[in-house]
Amino acid sequence: FVAWRAERRVAELRPVEPKPQPFPYLSATSPPVDELQRRFHSAPASVDAGAAFALALVRAQRLDEAKLIVSRLRQIPGEAENPLTDYVDGMLAVEREEPQLALVRFDQARARAIAQGRGDLVPQVRASRGRLLATLGRRDEAKSEMHLAVSAFEEAADHRSLAGALNDLAI
Numbered sequence: 001f002v003a004w005r006a007e008r009r010v011a012e013l014r015p016v017e018p019k020p021q022p023f024p025y026l027s028a029t030s031p032p033v034d035e036l037q038r039r040f041h042s043a044p045a046s047v048d049a050g051a052a053f054a055l056a057l058v059r060a061q062r063l064d065e066a067k068l069i070v071s072r073l074r075q076i077p078g079e080a081e082n083p084l085t086d087y088v089d090g091m092l093a094v095e096r097e098e099p100q101l102a103l104v105r106f107d108q109a110r111a112r113a114i115a116q117g118r119g120d121l122v123p124q125v126r127a128s129r130g131r132l133l134a135t136l137g138r139r140d141e142a143k144s145e146m147h148l149a150v151s152a153f154e155e156a157a158d159h160r161s162l163a164g165a166l167n168d169l170a171i
Helices: 002-013 033-042 047-059 063-074 083-095 099-115 122-135 139-156 159-170
Strands: none
Touching (some): 033 047, 047 083, 063 083, 083 122, 099 122, 122 159, 139 159
16 A cells, blocks of 8 residues: 555656647748847747747857857746746757757756646657757667657647657658
């Protein structure tokens, strides 16, 4: 009975994964960098606007500018532990060839996104983390993360993210 009760208590304390939703910051659906910059400058306290802008800068290989935006996001009152900022910081670290820092940021983003119920972010973090783990040679962990991401993308009907995750899993 004691063992059963202990297992039940651990299960109760474990956060529940949020319902998956499509990721709103994909490059294919993103406005041009200049437009994202205008949006962030008109709403400098918006983590969403700043994250979209920083991700576009990362995709454009404007890494120093992206790092500055991530620093600004961390200074927004009450938003220092926003999982979206951790995710963007992880993506930046990947592009800057800082895999250990990227892994730390993705781990933080995943834990915080689950705790905050960010169903749009958890699968994307898992997919990014899976790609990084594969690069680091941790293939079993990478496959596990990618399978979880694929399942979530299927459930959310996020076909663009699903296609990318399936391609990464195949590789």
